[in-house]
Amino acid sequence: MTPQEEIEALIARISMGDRKAFRALYERTSAKLFGIALRVLKDEGPAEEVVQEVFLRIWDRAGSYRANGYSPMTWLITITRNASIDRLRKMRSRGEATAPVDIAERLYDDKPGPEAQTVARDEARVLQACLAELTPERAEMVSKVYMHGLTYQEIADDVGAKLNTVRTWLRRSLLELRECLSR
Structure with missing residues (x-):
């Protein structure tokens, strides 16, 4: 498999209320989902909260997932x-600034090892090649939305x-x- x-x-088992499946899904995906939330929010506290909210949504909405060829x-x-962007909007509207990083967090080396760096470089190279197949304007929009956390409305305002x-x-x-990446 x-x-x-x-x-x-x-996900199918979760839709039937299987708690063991929920735990297994959490163990397999939470680190990646936390990384995505952290990339958008740039603060560990809110990112952790978003991941908790996301897993509550997954528990509630697992029945709405349809395996239609897209990756789960x-x-x-x-x-x-989407949850991270919603949280970011709320934080911006309230004027909240990100919390300062304490000294222990600055000293902690969380950089990936050589193998992970090589894999990441290869994946980045493939993604960049696929982005290069788009028009420069569209590639920039995709980058701003999916890598920098801008909203569709912010992009619409930016490009008029x-x-x-x-x-x-x-x-x-x-x-x-997606078509390019599947080749």
Whole structure:
């Protein structure tokens, strides 16, 4: 069974209230989802809270997941990204600043090892090659939304286009990227 099939099976079991499957899904995916939340929020405390909220949503919405050829991780990442952006908007609207980093966190070396760095470089190279197949404007939009946490509305305001137009552009761009990455 592939990792994708395993995660799909766990989600199916969660939709039937299987707590062991929920725990297994958490153990397999929480670190990656935390990384996504942290990338958007840039603060560990809110990122941890978002991951907790995300897993509550997964428990509640597992029945709505449909295995339709998309990676189940895409579904989980989308939930996490959206929850992180929602939290970021709330924090911005309240004028909250990120908490200062204490000395222990500055001294801790959490950098990936050589093997992980090599894999990450290879994946980044493939992604960059696929992004290069998009028009420069679309590649920049995808980067701003999915790597820097900007909202669709912020992109629409930035490029002077309607929100639905930006959504369409991004959806088409993501379809092109998915096709490229699957080659």
